[in-house]
Amino acid sequence: MAQMNMIEAIRSGLDVLMDKDPNVVIMGEDVGYFGGVFRCTDGLQRKFGEHRVIDAPIAEGGIIGTAIGMGLNGLRPVAEIQFADYIYPGFDQVVSELARIRYRSGGDFFSPVTIRTPCGGGIRGGQTHSQSPEAIFTHISGIKVVIPSNPYDAKGLLISSIESDDPVVFFEPKRIYNGPFDGDPENPAVPWTSHPKGDVPKGYYSIPLGSAEIVEEGSELTIITYGTLVHVAQAAAKLVGVDAEIIDVRTLSPLDTTTLEESVKKTGRCLIAHEATRFSGFGAELVTTVQEACFYHLEAPIERVAGWDTPYPHAFEWQYFPGKKRIAAGIRKVMEVQ
Amino acid sequence: MARQSRLHIPHPSARPGEKPDFSYLDLSPAGSVEKPSIDVRTRDIENLSTDLVRVLDDEHHAQGEWNPNLDPEKLQIGLRWMLLNRIFDQRLWQIQRQGQISFYMESKGEEAVSIAQGMALRAGDMCFPSYRNTGLFLYRGTKLVDMMCQCLSNTRDMCKGRQLPILYHNKDANIFSISGNLGTQYPHAVGWAMASAIKGEDHIAASWLGDGATAEADFHYAITFAAVYQAPVILNIVNNQWAISTFQGFAGGERRPFAARGIGLGIPGIRVDGNDFLAVYSATLWAADRARRGGGPTIIEHVTYRGGAHSTSDDPTKYRPKDEWEAFPLGDPVERLKQHLITEGHWSEEQHQAVLDEYKEKITEAWKEARTFGTMTQGPFLDPSEMFDDVYADLPEHLIKQRREMLELES
Numbered sequence: 001m002a003q004m005n006m007i008e009a010i011r012s013g014l015d016v017l018m019d020k021d022p023n024v025v026i027m028g029e030d031v032g033y034f035g036g037v038f039r040c041t042d043g044l045q046r047k048f049g050e051h052r053v054i055d056a057p058i059a060e061g062g063i064i065g066t067a068i069g070m071g072l073n074g075l076r077p078v079a080e081i082q083f084a085d086y087i088y089p090g091f092d093q094v095v096s097e098l099a100r101i102r103y104r105s106g107g108d109f110f111s112p113v114t115i116r117t118p119c120g121g122g123i124r125g126g127q128t129h130s131q132s133p134e135a136i137f138t139h140i141s142g143i144k145v146v147i148p149s150n151p152y153d154a155k156g157l158l159i160s161s162i163e164s165d166d167p168v169v170f171f172e173p174k175r176i177y178n179g180p181f182d183g184d185p186e187n188p189a190v191p192w193t194s195h196p197k198g199d200v201p202k203g204y205y206s207i208p209l210g211s212a213e214i215v216e217e218g219s220e221l222t223i224i225t226y227g228t229l230v231h232v233a234q235a236a237a238k239l240v241g242v243d244a245e246i247i248d249v250r251t252l253s254p255l256d257t258t259t260l261e262e263s264v265k266k267t268g269r270c271l272i273a274h275e276a277t278r279f280s281g282f283g284a285e286l287v288t289t290v291q292e293a294c295f296y297h298l299e300a301p302i303e304r305v306a307g308w309d310t311p312y313p314h315a316f317e318w319q320y321f322p323g324k325k326r327i328a329a330g331i332r333k334v335m336e337v338q
Numbered sequence: 339m340a341r342q343s344r345l346h347i348p349h350p351s352a353r354p355g356e357k358p359d360f361s362y363l364d365l366s367p368a369g370s371v372e373k374p375s376i377d378v379r380t381r382d383i384e385n386l387s388t389d390l391v392r393v394l395d396d397e398h399h400a401q402g403e404w405n406p407n408l409d410p411e412k413l414q415i416g417l418r419w420m421l422l423n424r425i426f427d428q429r430l431w432q433i434q435r436q437g438q439i440s441f442y443m444e445s446k447g448e449e450a451v452s453i454a455q456g457m458a459l460r461a462g463d464m465c466f467p468s469y470r471n472t473g474l475f476l477y478r479g480t481k482l483v484d485m486m487c488q489c490l491s492n493t494r495d496m497c498k499g500r501q502l503p504i505l506y507h508n509k510d511a512n513i514f515s516i517s518g519n520l521g522t523q524y525p526h527a528v529g530w531a532m533a534s535a536i537k538g539e540d541h542i543a544a545s546w547l548g549d550g551a552t553a554e555a556d557f558h559y560a561i562t563f564a565a566v567y568q569a570p571v572i573l574n575i576v577n578n579q580w581a582i583s584t585f586q587g588f589a590g591g592e593r594r595p596f597a598a599r600g601i602g603l604g605i606p607g608i609r610v611d612g613n614d615f616l617a618v619y620s621a622t623l624w625a626a627d628r629a630r631r632g633g634g635p636t637i638i639e640h641v642t643y644r645g646g647a648h649s650t651s652d653d654p655t656k657y658r659p660k661d662e663w664e665a666f667p668l669g670d671p672v673e674r675l676k677q678h679l680i681t682e683g684h685w686s687e688e689q690h691q692a693v694l695d696e697y698k699e700k701i702t703e704a705w706k707e708a709r710t711f712g713t714m715t716q717g718p719f720l721d722p723s724e725m726f727d728d729v730y731a732d733l734p735e736h737l738i739k740q741r742r743e744m745l746e747l748e749s
């Protein structure tokens with residue numbers, strides 16, 4: 001085991017797989033010589049060479065499109081899109097091509113591309129470096145969508161994503177690259193060394209896609225969340241003093257509905273939290289999933305806490321971000337219903 | 339110059355009722371363009387992107403350095419495949435008109451592109467076609483009955499009923515699945531070629547799109563990546579003058595040929611007579627040899643004419659002169675190769691008719707067989723539960739549930 005932050009864990013996952021499988025290649029903007037703007041691929045080009053860690057032109061559609069072609073020729077490409085906010089020029093290649101190649105060719109062709117991309121705010125990134133576009137991708141049949149919330153999961157899920165013969169969009173909540181974040185920017189930064197999930201095996205291991213994790217067991221309320229907000233939700237539950245069961249969804253698509261259902265049937269109350277905008281956000285899918293399966297177990301309406309339905313404002317980042325106070329208010333609202 | 343800015347709206351040289359006018363096409367005499375060695379510097383052959391590489395002259399003789407000097411037997415093979423392509427399309431078009439398939443697109447007038455290039459490439463080279471490359475599928479050995487079954491979306495459909503007619507694929511023959519969205523295959527070809535180079539293999543990739551699709555972002559991504567990494571790929575632009583109802587000027591072809599699109603990136607462009615089997619073959623071989631020896635990508639613009647409608651869903655007499663194809667100065671590729679072979683004493687009208695009869699019979703037989711695997715109205719039918727397969731490698735829980743729900747409603 002070693003102490004790793006999320007960046008180091010992701011790098012370790014890439015390193016381990018590149019050692020194991022010569023077909024794994026990385027392509028993206030600044031990923032090679034420089035090692036990525038967030039340093040996730042630092043040192044990998046020196047170790048594996050320029051043919052396997054490839055600096056790309058600034059053209060996300062080209063990165064994803066050519067990665068698909070590489071995948072069709074037997075490689076297992078990991079494409080890095082520098083910020084999730086930049087992914088849209090490649091969107092058609094994801095929706096119309098990557099997601100459907102297996103389907104439209106009757107199973108004859110597939111391209112196992114993994115797209116890694118940092119998402120989320122809380123880093124003073126303004127409206128073009130803070131978005132959480134995961135729901136746009138969960139709406140697409142044929143791709144899997146993953147968002148880890150800690151170094152241990154990040155490495156294990158990334159390894160599964162790259163090894164998967166299905167395409168995966170792997171979102172990395174950049175606010176928690178260097179440490180867990182309780183949603184209060186006034187508090188001093190906390191490193192991953194203080195968190196049990198900062199303990200990461202150096203070698204190969206994997207976490208299966210499609211399985212949620214119960215981060216904290218509880219009896220009074222189920223909080224379903226993912227990414228940065230897993231940590232914020234934990235802090236908010238503590239603040240309110242409620243015995244909450246906190247579930248980290250981890251894989252948004254395909255969704256582990258069983259874990260969610262069993263928990264809500266047990267607690268009878270449910271709050272869903274994500275950083276992305278609320279309207280048509282992934283929370284809507286989670287609310288429906290819970291409602292369909294647990295309606296007669298519910299003791300209160302399901303509550304949703306999410307980013308406001310505005311672009312991510314630079315100056316009002318902390319009014320926008322669904323922090324500890326907002327989630328705590330949501331928890332109180334669910335708990336008040338008798 | 340005008341005294342103020344103006345918005346230029348491109349207009350084709352002729353609309354319905356007007357006299358066809360191809361004076362906008364710059365033509366070079368057959369045999370007049372020099373053929374450079376494959377290790378030439380791009381900047382020294384910029385003329386290839388504006389001249390027109392032609393081998394067959396008006397008297398049907400092969401001329402100049404680009405003559406590939408193919409054996410007559412090989413040319414006969416090429417002609418046969420083009421004929422099969424032509425009459426296969428004719429027959430499937432009729433079948434669509436009879437309401438037996440939902441949709442069709444023919445390659446009429448563009449057969450030389452698929453057949454000559456199919457013959458110039460090697461079997462291990464990967465093709466990323468567009469929807470007017472039916473000839474590639476034929477030449478690489480896709481069975482007529484399999485292509486028909488795809489058009490019927492029946493129980494033997496390679497796409498399991500998931501694609502519009504003619505959006506074929508053939509994995510064993512190294513032909514990728516046709517998308518239906520325009521130009522998306524171009525970056526795939528470049529990525530495939532990059533992977534080939536990464537693995538140290540000498541297979542190259544080739545892709546095709548039309549003049550219209552060069553306006554898509556994917557075209558520009560693809561040529562940029564191809565240039566940056568010097569990918570072993572041939573990027574074909576089939577300039578058939580028309581993108582449904584908009585002429586090639588709407589893709590920016592009015593002031594500079596499409597072959598010159600790569601010049602700014604240092605990619606050589608060859609503007610070739612797309613209806614000249616010999617010229618297409620020769621240009622392709624040049625680009626393939628160059629790619630195989632580390633010379634990088636080549637853009638080939640095939641100057642041709644869309645002899646038919648865009649698809650069974652449009653009527654070209656509504657937007658272009660009825661007799662425009664007859665006035666096209668580069669003629670009909672099938673007729674030109676036929677006349678060349680006849681002129682050289684290697685083909686006859688009798689042989690030609692015999693091949694046509696043979697193929698018509700073959701197509702009729704194949705259609706009979708295809709129908710036994712199901713038609714749009716008569717079984718056997720595909721199992722609708724298969725609609726949930728191949729979305730993912732393994733069927734996830736939510737699709738198992740949805741399949742069950744669908745089957746309960748169907749039963």
